[in-house]
Amino acid sequence: MSRSFDLSVYLVTDRPLCQGRDLLDIVGQAVRGGVSMVQLREKMADTREFVELARALKAMLAPQGVPLLINDRVDVALAAGADGVHVGQGDMHVLDVRRILGPRAILGLSTDTLEQVLEAEGLPVDYYGVGPVFPTSTKTDFSHQPWGIEGLRRLRPRISRPMVGIGGVDVGNAARIVSAGAEGVAVVSAICSAPSPKDAARALAKAVAVGRGS
């Protein structure tokens, strides 16, 4: 069994979207605002830099009790002592990830289609990143239609793991995503590019709470 985790406001990092600001500073602010989980996603860094960044984030997040997941790179997660890994459909297969990281690691999987989610129900995954919920400019390689709020609502009774909605999420739609059955929302630009990452995280946390109550 993986350790427990809280998907409410799940920050996926993107250094280019930080607009020149320091990533650690952005994440630190976001956590003070209420981010409950962080995924370090680095597509340009070399491995040495990626590990150093992951270590610095882990050192900052551990005292806050906020888990750090690494996008794609199981080796970086091992080197930095991260809490888990988030993989996409083209990344390492979750069976391999689980075998390497062991039962206590948190393992998330991106699922773009109903077929992918249903297949993952038979795999050792802890949560699904379901997206895109809405059209988004952060990732441009989606080959599938957005799920929409109704898509999430129809998906919920068919799956056994928590899901987090990602893609086009902002403070204006977060409540509806959670109300539709998602455990939380995953955001990139809504926090990384926000004038105040702390205020943005706080507003998202409130919206998620509203969504749960409705």
Add this chain to the structure above:
Amino acid sequence: MSRSFDLSVYLVTDRPLCQGRDLLDIVGQAVRGGVSMVQLREKMADTREFVELARALKAMLAPQGVPLLINDRVDVALAAGADGVHVGQGDMHVLDVRRILGPRAILGLSTDTLEQVLEAEGLPVDYYGVGPVFPTSTKTDFSHQPWGIEGLRRLRPRISRPMVGIGGVDVGNAARIVSAGAEGVAVVSAICSAPSPKDAARALAKAVAVGRGS
């Protein structure tokens, strides 16, 4: 202690340099010609494809007793059951690699300068990839002068681990590289782009033998 290995003719793969031919086929031919070690280097593949390629190579090489190393990616090595990892100066630190892979993995390090080799003498590395020996077009990111044959000769008495010369290596200079104190030669295009990878490997193996005798 890492397992024993033979650096004589060390093939570093490069799919673009295979000129449209199948990588597994090239490597298979090269091994029949005398390649003693293979490093899978993939800079473009996603992780899933990288792992699949590594597994296919491992299945092919294991019966031949030829070790498979993975360039940079410790996670891919773990997933595919490769024999070790080769890292560069910007990849994961060898202390981290060794900790993750354990004492039996073969661990190679690229060293571009005397300072880097001497620093590595205190680290848990099994061999050095010393390069470039000559100017080369395969890697264009070298910020340092080629070692030259004399550079290798002066380096040899200062180090305790075997080294393999890389960069601009071909059948015409392999004997001199080994004669200067290298355990073997690492080649990319000299095999990947050769009309007959098997003949190219065989000629390199002969040159290495000549270099040892001289």
